[in-house]
Amino acid sequence: MLAAWMRLKYPHLTVGALASSAPILQFENIVPPDTFYNIVSNDFKRESTSCFDTIKKSWGEVEAEGRKDNGLSLLTKTFHFCRELKSTGDLIDWLESAYSYLAMVDYPYPSSFMMPLPGHPIREVCRKIDDSPEGSSVLERIFAGVSIYYNYTGTASCFELDDDPHGLDGWNWQACTEMVMPMSSDKETSMFPPYDFHYSDYEQDCWRTFSVLPRPRWVTTEFGGHDIRTALRTFGSNMIFSNGLLDPWSGGSVLQNVSDTITALVTEEGAHHIDLRPSTPGDPDWLIQQRATEIKLIRGWIDDYSRAKHQKSTFNM
Template sequence: MRPLPCVTMSRARAALVLPLALSGLLQAAAGRYLQSKLRHGAGTDRDPPFTEKYFIQQLDHFNFNSMGNGTFSQRYLITDEHWKKGDGPVFFYTGNEGDIWAFALNSGFIMELAAQQGALVIFAEHRYYGKSLPFGQQSFNIPQVGLLTVEQALADYAVMITELKQQLGAAGCPVIVFGGSYGGMLSVYMRLKYPNVVAGALAASAPILSTAGMGDSRQFFRDVTSDFESYLPECRQAVTESFQQLQHLADHQDFSRIRSEFALCKTPSSAADLHQLKGMLRNAFTLMAMLDYPYSTHFMGNLPANPVKVACDTMLSGPDLLVNLRNTAGIVYNSSGELSCFDMFNLYVECADPTGCGLGLDSLAWDYQACTEIDLCFESNNMTDMFPPMPFTEHDREVYCSKHWGVIPRPSWLKTQFWGDALSTASNIIFSNGDLDPWANGGVRKSLSSSLVAINISGGAHHLDLRESNDADPLSVINARRTESDLIAQWVKMAKLRS
């Protein structure tokens, strides 16, 4: 679910996700926009229209004595390029687990919709991610990291929306929140918790059920496998057999050959090393399943069009399955072809999210969240999926999180705090999911009422509908965006009538 650094990265969604640890400070505004576009692949011929700003935010919304009742600078991006000032709606993206530029430049549908409906657009960065670090480099120390919670993030957004509307002369303008992956979860939660602030929510690829511990722990990697098997049944078989061959070498402690076959920078020498290698390899398939877009992207790395097809063709390209497995992983980890070897501990970091936390400071933030509120106990088992048995139980999570963060997870908290599947009394939420996305079955797939609408996108990968229109888009996502546009226009109209 985690976004990951470009080129040599390990995936969400975000997401959640989905799914970035960016480096370097971008100085002048024009230079910042252009460099961000090139880095993240905005896919347009013009500079992004956003202005980068900072909002003075409360450190702790729920304890007046906490941390001296201090503040921090929270980054947001804003554009009034299409806004019918004082009348058009406000479209607010609830930033997720990464640098906000990555999401702004890969959610072009929001800008397209803003042009149609005359909306002001704001992308807000989640606390503890990107440049919104409450305590700078010390943000991930204990106890400072304790202010990284879903509840604090939602309160950030509610305060920011309310104050910016006053500052911008938009007090009477309805707010629609948008988000993909984890950001989509936050959009749902905003509508549930702050219906006085937001009039509706588009939650794309939001796994609100599985992350609340309400799903099947086997579901995620089973659905990753299904993506590859659906392209070619032989693909699943080849992947399964390649991992079996790897295990055979490990059983015979033939570590030198493992290093040679997988072009590793160092020779593995322990069970822990082999576990790390398996996790890195599995993560490559996870990313390609999530990002199986019909065109090349640079969102969570540099991936070709239809990466599942490319991966399967690579897996079936010759008789040496270990070489094929290495080359398939290289689609993700060595897209530039510049790496001479794979440093498996730098390319992939094991964490409390079996689908990957990414790298850099953002990965620390997501690891902490996966150790507290976000429940991601997914496993592979080599029976319902094509991957090696790699369990991650609630007990495993508890042991890991106690050791790394000194915390005990609360598996049922999201269900208690944000309604679980008891959503029937809510309103004005769109739950969109693509059938190629392994996160989809962790979310809402059936409409619950006329204003709790599930949209299932055939041939759609992770929050494809939030991306800008592309000539390669399947008809299903074109229709999905049209439905989303119509519903949001209705919500905005209704909100204006009530105001």
């Protein structure tokens, strides 16, 4: 996002911008608020409908287990937490985070961007869920699957719920000040628990957590977003919006060419900013071609700028 916004705000300082996985439309309901979680859900469903169904069913199982007299203790044991669960909500957040990040990093090769993971990690998660031993409960299947994300190396003996390996406190602060992204989960299309976005609840949570009030219209006021095609076509140039459709953030990005100089590169099998990651021997052909296209476009921008800069012009004052 920052690359696209910087090019728009400071065209005299930037020759062009490669905005990879940039959800510049994820604000003020410019895209439907259920877009993000629908994409995550579809990523799992494309690997296994039974995996999708098991995850969708698991939320009710978590709540039912938690209502038992010793339910939180049972859940703590099932999911190998280091400390006693205080609520089922904490477990649900832990699981939701894993599924969302898995969709972001569903790369075709092993990576350690968020956590050490195998190639096609969602496929491996679903394999664990679907191939659990006969008689395994829904929650035992879920734990087997989510362990691919949280413990692929097998070195963790238990899990800390308050651990923040991704530095999310910084992002949460941004989300409570400038980056207000409405998100919801549809009960029909999503594998996540259904819920609607209510700004008043969001505002209260931000105040309770950080003692700040969000500015939900700051991004669209500062950088635009509504009628983005007209804005980009009129004021923008030399921009690439690259997106992989497995990445849940792709739903809030620009997925079609806007002009001759504002290009959308979309790959069906790509995940979160995979084109910006280091090349590997396992890079598929489509990724190699995508990077080559980006380099060609960027070289063209630089060449055009250099020619214009060195061209002698005469001005009549």
